[in-house]
Amino acid sequence: MSQTILFGEGVHRQIGDILQELGCRKFLLVCGGSFRRLPVADYFEHLDIPYVTFTDFTPNPQYDEVCRGVEVYRANGCDAIVAVGGGSAMDVAKCIKLYAPMSDDVCYLEQPCVDTGIPLIALPTTAGTGSESTRFAVIYHHGEKQSVHHDSILPDYAVLEPAVLYTLPDYQRKCTMMDALGQAIESYWAVAATAESRKLAAEAIRGVAQHWRGYIFDDDKASTMEILRASNLAGQAIHITTTTAPHAMSYKLTTFYGLPHGHAVALCLPRVWEYMLTCADASLLAVLDEIAACMGVHTSQEAVALLDGMMGEMKLGCPVAECRDEEMARLVAGVNVERLGNHPVPLSAYVLRRLYEQIVK
Numbered sequence: 456m457s458q459t460i461l462f463g464e465g466v467h468r469q470i471g472d473i474l475q476e477l478g479c480r481k482f483l484l485v486c487g488g489s490f491r492r493l494p495v496a497d498y499f500e501h502l503d504i505p506y507v508t509f510t511d512f513t514p515n516p517q518y519d520e521v522c523r524g525v526e527v528y529r530a531n532g533c534d535a536i537v538a539v540g541g542g543s544a545m546d547v548a549k550c551i552k553l554y555a556p557m558s559d560d561v562c563y564l565e566q567p568c569v570d571t572g573i574p575l576i577a578l579p580t581t582a583g584t585g586s587e588s589t590r591f592a593v594i595y596h597h598g599e600k601q602s603v604h605h606d607s608i609l610p611d612y613a614v615l616e617p618a619v620l621y622t623l624p625d626y627q628r629k630c631t632m633m634d635a636l637g638q639a640i641e642s643y644w645a646v647a648a649t650a651e652s653r654k655l656a657a658e659a660i661r662g663v664a665q666h667w668r669g670y671i672f673d674d675d676k677a678s679t680m681e682i683l684r685a686s687n688l689a690g691q692a693i694h695i696t697t698t699t700a701p702h703a704m705s706y707k708l709t710t711f712y713g714l715p716h717g718h719a720v721a722l723c724l725p726r727v728w729e730y731m732l733t734c735a736d737a738s739l740l741a742v743l744d745e746i747a748a749c750m751g752v753h754t755s756q757e758a759v760a761l762l763d764g765m766m767g768e769m770k771l772g773c774p775v776a777e778c779r780d781e782e783m784a785r786l787v788a789g790v791n792v793e794r795l796g797n798h799p800v801p802l803s804a805y806v807l808r809r810l811y812e813q814i815v816k
Contacts, residue, residue, distance in 0.1 A: 458588060462615040462684065467495045470576060471502045473612055474535060477574045482506045482535040483528045485548040490539060493580060494618045507531045512547045515709070518564065518596040524551045525563075535574040538610070541631070542584035542716070545577055546592040549608040564596060570607035577610035580619040582670075582683040583631020583717055585638060585690015587613040591697070600706055600791075609694065615687055617680045627715070628671055629769045634717030635686040636663045637724050641699040642692035643746050644731075644739070646797045652695040659688035660749040664761075671769060700727050700802055703794030704810065707786050712774035712815075721771060722814045725762040728755065730810060731800050739799050773816045786811045 461469060474482060484506045490496055499506070509527050512520040528536070528551055538548035552573045554563040577587035586592070587610055592603040620628075639659035642652050662685030669678030704727070705719035714722075728743070732755055735743065740755070747758035766772075776782045787807045795802055802810075 458609055458611060458613060460588070460613045460615065460687065462687075463680075464617060466614055467498055467578060467616040467618075470498075470537065470578070470612075470614060471504060473576060474502075474504050474537075474574075477535060479504055479535040479574065481531060481533050482537050483524070483531070483533040483548075483551065484508045485524065485536060485538045485540070485544050485551065486510055487540040487544055487580075492622075493539070494621075495539065495578065495616060506537070507533065509547075509551075512543060514543050516543050516547050516550075516594045518562075518594055518601070521547055521550045521554065521594055522563070524548075525554050528555050535576070537576045537578070538587075539578045539580060541579065541581040542586045542593075545579065545584065545586035545610075546594060546603075548575060548577065549586075549592040549610075550594055550603055553603065553605060553608055562596075564601055564603075568605040568607075570605075575608070575610045576612040576614060578614040578616055578619070579683075579686070581623065581627060581631040582620055582679070582686040583634040585635060585686050585688075585693060587615075588687055588690040589694040591693075602791075602793075613687065615683055617676070617683050620679050620683060621674070621676070625671070629771060630715040630717035630721075632663060632667060632670065632682055632686070632717070633721035633724075633765075633769075633771070635659065635682070635689045636667075637701055637717070637720040638693045638698060639663070639685070639689040640724065640728075640746055641701060642689065642696045643749075644742055644799050645696040645699050646799055647696040649695060652692045655688045655692040655695075657745075657749045659685040659692060660746065661685075661751075662688065664750045667765065697797055698794055699798040700795060703791040703798075704786075704807065704814075706791065707789035708774065708814070710789070711782060711786065714774060718771055721762070721766060722773060723810070725759045725766075726810050726813050727802075728762070729759050730802075730806065732756070732759075734800050742799075773814060776815045779815075782815065783808050783811055786815070 666678040669675035701723035708719035
């Protein structure tokens with residue numbers, strides 16, 4: 456599946472033309488509750504193409520919420536989807552696209568996926584998940600994370616409009632940016648890495664390393680554009696490789712401690728990298744040094760220290776355990792084994808527990 460990427464100030468104004476070219480008669484706008492406060496909201500009010508808005512979903516989208524979105528799409532005779540928001544809006548929109556033609560008689564998660572042909576345009580309002588350029592979505596069913604993946608849910612258009620980031624809350628900026636950096640680093644060292652994915656990941660890592668302070672602390676518009684670009688490049692890289700151990704370990708940190716996804720990933724990343732240095736072979740050590748070079752330092756040890764320093768400067772702290780032994784056991788049991796298969800070194804339950812013990816205070 457191919458994708459068209461639009462990037463720069465004002466590119467959101469091309470969405471109407473795109474929809475007209477696609478022959479859209481009515482579209483479903485999937486967006487968060489803060490949509491009306493975004494600088495792009497007025498543009499949608501003046502479109503000639505009718506649309507219906509779906510906002511009835513939570514930050515960690517539930518299967519039942521997606522089902523409601525499917526009902527809204529069908530009931531209103533929509534023939535295209537536009538997603539405006541963070542990773543949750545993207546996930547919901549992708550699943551609605553995939554499930555809209557399916558039977559209601561069987562759980563959508565149990566039915567075979569096919570390309571529905573429904574056009575999907577994605578405008579991210581955070582610089583972090585890169586979901587606007589991936590074939591993946593995450594929803595929750597009966598409390599368990601469900602990874603949904605199909606080539607056809609890669610959005611047809613990714614609209615990278617930096618204006619939506621200028622008023623993003625500071626904490627959300629920090630968390631989403633660290634998610635992008637984590638994706639890029641993990642994609643680079645992943646077992647499934649290719650020459651293309653590493654080129655994309657390297658550009659993303661360099662972009663974050665060079666511009667993160669301007670984006671986080673100075674509200675610099677040029678830095679904002681570069682972080683948005685880096686986030687998208689990281690998404691493109693993950694689209695090829697998928698993620699590894701830090702992402703696999705992060706999900707239960709979010710579930711148990713309420714940490715945003717990017718914050719949780721960022722806590723895992725340096726500890727996993729640090730452990731890898733104790734057991735990596737020469738070829739993997741060389742890969743890790745390449746990542747360090749992209750970050751602007753000379754060694755992996757310096758790269759780990761840089762990650763820890765970033766977390767300290769941004770005041771992204773560790774969660775605190777209440778029932779430590781019980782929580783450690785549940786964290787280890789909750790790790791997605793599939794993601795560990797893409798990690799370049801094996802991680803036993805014993806090692807995972809040691810890592811979590813360093814992450815959770």
